[in-house]
Amino acid sequence: xxxxxxxxxxxxxDPESPFPLxxxxxxxxxxxxxxxxxVAIGNxxxxxxxxxxxxxxxxxxxxxxxxxxxxxxxxxxxxxxRQTLTDLxxxxxxxxxxxxxxxxxxxxTMHLPFTVTEYTDFYAGRQHAFNVGSLFRxxxxxxxxxxLHIPIGYNGRASTVVVSGTEFHRPMGQIKGPQDEVPxxxxxxxxxxxxxxxxxxxxxxxxxxxxSVDEADDMIxxxxxxxxxxxxxIQAWEYQPLGPFQAKAFATTISPWVVTKAALEPxxxxxxxxxxxxxxxxxxxxxxxxxxxxxxxxAAPGSDHTEICRTxxxxxYYSAAQQLAHHASSGCAMRTGDLLGSGTISGPEKGMFGxxxxxxxxxxxxxxxxxxxxxxxxxxxxTLALHGHAQGDGYRIGFGPCVGTVLxxxxxxx
Amino acid sequence: xxxxxxxxxxxxxDPESPFPLxxxxxxxxxxxxxxxxxVAIGNxxxxxxxxxxxxxxxxxxxxxxxxxxxxxxxxxxxxxxRQTLTDLxxxxxxxxxxxxxxxxxxxxTMHLPFTVTEYTDFYAGRQHAFNVGSLFRxxxxxxxxxxLHIPIGYNGRASTVVVSGTEFHRPMGQIKGPQDEVPxxxxxxxxxxxxxxxxxxxxxxxxxxxxSVDEADDMIxxxxxxxxxxxxxIQAWEYQPLGPFQAKAFATTISPWVVTKAALEPxxxxxxxxxxxxxxxxxxxxxxxxxxxxxxxxAAPGSDHTEICRTxxxxxYYSAAQQLAHHASSGCAMRTGDLLGSGTISGPEKGMFGxxxxxxxxxxxxxxxxxxxxxxxxxxxxTLALHGHAQGDGYRIGFGPCVGTVLxxxxxxx
Numbered sequence: 094x095x096x097x098x099x100x101x102x103x104x105x106x107d108p109e110s111p112f113p114l115x116x117x118x119x120x121x122x123x124x125x126x127x128x129x130x131x132v133a134i135g136n137x138x139x140x141x142x143x144x145x146x147x148x149x150x151x152x153x154x155x156x157x158x159x160x161x162x163x164x165x166x167x168x169x170x171x172x173x174x175r176q177t178l179t180d181l182x183x184x185x186x187x188x189x190x191x192x193x194x195x196x197x198x199x200x201x202t203m204h205l206p207f208t209v210t211e212y213t214d215f216y217a218g219r220q221h222a223f224n225v226g227s228l229f230r231x232x233x234x235x236x237x238x239x240x241l242h243i244p245i246g247y248n249g250r251a252s253t254v255v256v257s258g259t260e261f262h263r264p265m266g267q268i269k270g271p272q273d274e275v276p277x278x279x280x281x282x283x284x285x286x287x288x289x290x291x292x293x294x295x296x297x298x299x300x301x302x303x304x305s306v307d308e309a310d311d312m313i314x315x316x317x318x319x320x321x322x323x324x325x326x327i328q329a330w331e332y333q334p335l336g337p338f339q340a341k342a343f344a345t346t347i348s349p350w351v352v353t354k355a356a357l358e359p360x361x362x363x364x365x366x367x368x369x370x371x372x373x374x375x376x377x378x379x380x381x382x383x384x385x386x387x388x389x390x391x392a393a394p395g396s397d398h399t400e401i402c403r404t405x406x407x408x409x410y411y412s413a414a415q416q417l418a419h420h421a422s423s424g425c426a427m428r429t430g431d432l433l434g435s436g437t438i439s440g441p442e443k444g445m446f447g448x449x450x451x452x453x454x455x456x457x458x459x460x461x462x463x464x465x466x467x468x469x470x471x472x473x474x475x476t477l478a479l480h481g482h483a484q485g486d487g488y489r490i491g492f493g494p495c496v497g498t499v500l501x502x503x504x505x506x507x
Numbered sequence: 508x509x510x511x512x513x514x515x516x517x518x519x520x521d522p523e524s525p526f527p528l529x530x531x532x533x534x535x536x537x538x539x540x541x542x543x544x545x546v547a548i549g550n551x552x553x554x555x556x557x558x559x560x561x562x563x564x565x566x567x568x569x570x571x572x573x574x575x576x577x578x579x580x581x582x583x584x585x586x587x588x589r590q591t592l593t594d595l596x597x598x599x600x601x602x603x604x605x606x607x608x609x610x611x612x613x614x615x616t617m618h619l620p621f622t623v624t625e626y627t628d629f630y631a632g633r634q635h636a637f638n639v640g641s642l643f644r645x646x647x648x649x650x651x652x653x654x655l656h657i658p659i660g661y662n663g664r665a666s667t668v669v670v671s672g673t674e675f676h677r678p679m680g681q682i683k684g685p686q687d688e689v690p691x692x693x694x695x696x697x698x699x700x701x702x703x704x705x706x707x708x709x710x711x712x713x714x715x716x717x718x719s720v721d722e723a724d725d726m727i728x729x730x731x732x733x734x735x736x737x738x739x740x741i742q743a744w745e746y747q748p749l750g751p752f753q754a755k756a757f758a759t760t761i762s763p764w765v766v767t768k769a770a771l772e773p774x775x776x777x778x779x780x781x782x783x784x785x786x787x788x789x790x791x792x793x794x795x796x797x798x799x800x801x802x803x804x805x806a807a808p809g810s811d812h813t814e815i816c817r818t819x820x821x822x823x824y825y826s827a828a829q830q831l832a833h834h835a836s837s838g839c840a841m842r843t844g845d846l847l848g849s850g851t852i853s854g855p856e857k858g859m860f861g862x863x864x865x866x867x868x869x870x871x872x873x874x875x876x877x878x879x880x881x882x883x884x885x886x887x888x889x890t891l892a893l894h895g896h897a898q899g900d901g902y903r904i905g906f907g908p909c910v911g912t913v914l915x916x917x918x919x920x921x
Contacts, residue, residue: 211665239747242683242689242690243690247661247749247750248661248663249662252624252842265717265836266836266837267656267657267786276657278787300669301675302917303679330653330657331653334644334659334747335630335659336746338659338660339834340837342839374692420753423679423680423741423753423756424675424678424917425666425667425756428666
């Protein structure tokens with residue numbers, strides 16, 4: 094395990110800081126002016142457009158409201174920039190010019206870090222697939238027959254991927270309960286979260302070209318926390334035979350900082366033992382997951398947050414690189430800015446489940462929240478937050494918050 | 508029924524021409540130079556970038572390799588440009604300057620007419636849904652219970668939408684036949700087409716805002732022919748529980764010309780009688796489909812084309828406007844350049860089925876092609892073409908070709 098790399102930005106040396114010099118996650122910020130690229134360091138953001146303009150970084154498009162240009166440059170450029178930033182921010186290297194490019198994190202607005210080209214959501218958590226299969230279908234055959242052979246995924250909707258802190262309205266939709274004779278149109282009453290991580294594609298692949306698992310890993314720029322908000326009642330009625338559609342199209346929240354593969358490298362760990370041998374094009378080529386502590390907290394309006402789930406990214410069955418290799422296996426072109434949701438990350442026990450559907454077992458066992466409220470699904474005004482970090486020796490690689498508050502449905506339309 | 512509007516471009520007055528002055532479909536062309544916007548007129552393309560540069564059209568971004576800027580301007584701008592072009596091209600108005608902006612259609616290269624933002628594929632053909640339900644699932648319960656209430660759709664892959672004429676390789680994928688104990692990875696052996704039309708979204712809708720069916724209709728810029736190539740063996744193994752993924756991710760072909768709603772207006776016709784009353788947010792508000800003759804031809808390598816299907820767009824159950832209203836019903840933001848596939852258009856009888864899966868009833872009844880070949884699914888080197896036009900009184904509104912040839916699979920990878 095590597096150790097803390099000390100910075101002249103003092104807050105970055107706090108062992109509890111999510112953003113030590115070892116991390117250097119990339120994002121997009123503004124301060125009443127034009128959004129531009131940054132890295133997080135301690136309690137500050139470092140303006141990369143200013144660094145680029147001062148000639149301290151190559152022109153990789155940092156003076157833009159999205160990381161896509163930089164992400165498209167590939168791993169040599171990513172490594173070069175990481176090395177330069179590490180040198181500039183290392184303890185003892187402080188300059189007045191650099192100090193002037195730092196902004197207090199509390200004083201800036203964070204934006205979506207990259208333009209999401211397309212969004213794909215996978216289903217790589219075995220416990221989650223088992224739980225959902227039990228609840229939606231048949232407990233005796235909960236895991237679909239293909240699940241141990243293929244990283245099941247579906248195309249999601251990119252137009253509603255939003256950055257942490259973006260509020261949204263409870264979705265309306267067509268719903269037919271088991272007791273209803275005909276469907277009705279109204280607000281979802283079973284609004285849920287899904288605790289996921291998102292892999293961000295940096296370099297593209299051509300239409301018609303497959304990529305190996307190792308090539309896929311090289312294409313990934315980094316990772317974010319991802320909340321795949323889901324309306325379970327809309328989903329149950331619509332999802333057969335072609336999959337989830339409006340049930341997941343209204344909002345997907347990601348954390349504002351993309352944590353790079355380089356920062357996560359010390360935390361690589363193995364995928365689980367394979368019950369069925371994987372086919373060569375998606376076979377593990379080494380430790381492909383990461384040891385990342387994940388948790389979910391929930392707060393009723395005006396109350397404090399309660400932790401309702403604690404699990405780890407290392408419980409997944411398929412890695413992002415395997416998912417990406419599968420995604421390109423038909424010749425599907427992958428592009429800079431493609432976002433791949435991991436699938437809901439549910440550990441093997443009840444306190445480790447990554448959705449309310451599972452935590453409350455289909456709405457039967459309410460959760461107690463601070464302030465005295467009980468919840469099965471999300472009520473108006475509730476705030477949900479995902480948290481994640483990898484724990485190093487005296488330092489942490491944090492992701493920053495992934496938070497959303499649900500506003501009431503807008504009923505003023507047919 | 509309106510009549511032919513005569514043009515000084517003589518080939519546009521031929522009653523068999525797909526591109527009379529009544530049509531004026533928009534596309535993107537090049538002639539060894541930079542791609543730019545155009546309309547088709549008779550056997551020619553008219554360079555809209557040149558017209559814009561000559562001050563004869565407003566600056567709606569025609570000097571660009573995609574129609575998206577123009578499409579985003581909305582229906583008043585679309586109508587203004589159509590009126591201007593109609594006046595400029597009307598019989599008797601010929602000028603040398605205009606003549607100089609025409610290019611022989613055979614001498615230009617057509618490109619993808621717009622940047623596809625996201626691609627959604629629907630399932631709005633009742634006969635197709637019944638046929639596929641019978642073949643993939645249970646003939647006794649072929650139509651899913653939600654089908655008569657909701658325009659079923661799923662998110663497709665935008666990165667592999669290509670213009671007519673683009674060749675592609677047979678996809679590889681994970682396949683498990685009913686006799687196989689474990690899946691294997693190899694070339695699809697059940698490669699198919701789906702005869703569809705695509706609706707192209709012009710003006711966007713905001714996240715969180717639903718749109719009425721009439722507002723949705725106003726958002727649609729126009730229509731293209733669309734072939735949703737499908738690998739049935741990959742699909743059968745992967746599609747449960749979250750829908751088609753790699754089976755349809757390798758290629759989707761569209762025709763090069765976007766036929767506008769204005770050109771299709773005289774051909775509006777009613778949606779079918781409703782067996783179940785539709786909910787208000789997707790209820791028909793008038794004649795919402797179009798009377799468009801559609802056909803599919805297929806050619807083995809070196810042989811002539813054989814017509815294998817003839818049907819009509821008016822056989823669909825849901826219109827594009829209803830699909831779009833449903834798409835936005837959860838608050839899903841819709842954007843300029845979104846492409847909505849209608850779903851496979853199969854008429855009620857065998858010669859009207861829009862996929863080989865249906866025509867050959869799951870591969871059991873081969874089709875005879877000119878030159879003596881027989882086919883169940885597509886073989887390497889085969890060419891498939893979709894054709895479509897609305898028949899007016901002495902003129903046609905044509906779509907131009909939607910053609911693709913399948914190259915052999917590329918096996919040179921794990």
